[in-house]
Amino acid sequence: MNQIVSSFGTTVRQLRESQGWSQEVLAERADLNRSYIGELERGQAIPSLLTLKKISNALGVSLSNLLAHTERIAQTRLVRGIELTAIAC
């Protein structure tokens, strides 16, 4: 289950950087704390639905698209994990 939290963090970092924003800028636009944004991006904090909504609004994407991006990252990591296991065996 932590895979989804970690993939969400990567999603936030990717979308934030694609806007050219610092964590400070995203934090201000999402009405969240800068250090909390850092924790989210490192997969060290589990966001609530309200936090997800704030971040999707700030990044200008829908909630479902934000989660679809997250699911694609989680899926890619899962496949890579399987491939690495296959090589190791």
Added chain:
Amino acid sequence: MNQIVSSFGTTVRQLRESQGWSQEVLAERADLNRSYIGELERGQAIPSLLTLKKISNALGVSLSNLLAHTERIAQTRLVRGIELTAIAC
């Protein structure tokens, strides 16, 4: 922001009932408490990303589809609210 929490609750209820499941059945499949499912459906609890994932797994839908359904309900309610305001004015 509470609109999204309330719309998520309606989504859970609709998808659960479309399966013909009681709250107890969904709670067991999602590894959550029955009374917590009730709170979520009434919009009285704010789910975390992990809870969203548990519920999407239990209902057999992707996280992004679960949230897309939620956004459609929120959008419909927003439009109805605007229409009612227009009638009242």
